[in-house]
Amino acid sequence: MATFVCPGSFDPITNGHYDIILRALVHCDNLIVAVGDNKAKKSFFTLEEKIMLLNKVFMDYKSIKIESFTGLTEEFARSKNATALVRGLRALSDFEFEFQMALLNRKLNPNLETLFIMTNADYSYISSAAVRELLLNNGDITGMVPDCIKNDIISLCEEKRIGNR
Numbered sequence: 159m160a161t162f163v164c165p166g167s168f169d170p171i172t173n174g175h176y177d178i179i180l181r182a183l184v185h186c187d188n189l190i191v192a193v194g195d196n197k198a199k200k201s202f203f204t205l206e207e208k209i210m211l212l213n214k215v216f217m218d219y220k221s222i223k224i225e226s227f228t229g230l231t232e233e234f235a236r237s238k239n240a241t242a243l244v245r246g247l248r249a250l251s252d253f254e255f256e257f258q259m260a261l262l263n264r265k266l267n268p269n270l271e272t273l274f275i276m277t278n279a280d281y282s283y284i285s286s287a288a289v290r291e292l293l294l295n296n297g298d299i300t301g302m303v304p305d306c307i308k309n310d311i312i313s314l315c316e317e318k319r320i321g322n323r
């Protein structure tokens with residue numbers, strides 16, 4: 159039984175993430191979408207909101223589990239007996255960071271492989287940061303995030319705006 163871990167911030171999940179996760183699922187038995195709970199990295203959506211959105215998106219997939227983790231990704235993957243980490247690659251700019259992380263994780267655990275999946279050309283320009291920027295400026299996020307959570311994301315953002323007034 160191969161378990162893969164797909165770690166990330168998912169702040170919020172986009173169609174870019176969604177595509178990578180479903181393409182990775184074909185190559186394993188179980189896939190854990192692992193939301194990093196990194197106190198040093200300020201996130202726009204709360205951990206609970208990010209998890210709620212992911213659970214809604216992958217509701218129909220029994221082999222996908224949504225979990226959160228603190229600390230090292232490698233330790234989390236080890237605790238789940240995962241054989242691989244899955245990361246998406248968009249542009250050359252992603253490469254340097256991903257290359258370094260992959261080598262670091264291999265050093266920590268030679269049995270944990272990092273698998274890279276090349277972005278879908280249709281989603282290569284999408285990032286969580288771009289979605290947040292659009293949300294804050296009333297831009298249209300249609301097609302950038304899974305349709306089933308589009309309205310949830312817009313309402314959560316609206317709640318935050320009202321809260322900040």
Ligand code: ADP
Pocket residue numbers: 165166167168169172173174175178244245246247248252276277278281282283284285286
């Ligand atoms: P992190 O903060 O760890 O970079 P993200 O949530 O931003 O987490 O991204 C998680 C993973 O998804 C990363 O491997 C990232 O490269 C990948 N990813 C993000 N957006 C896209 C996209 N549009 N196409 C392909 N991969 C993507």
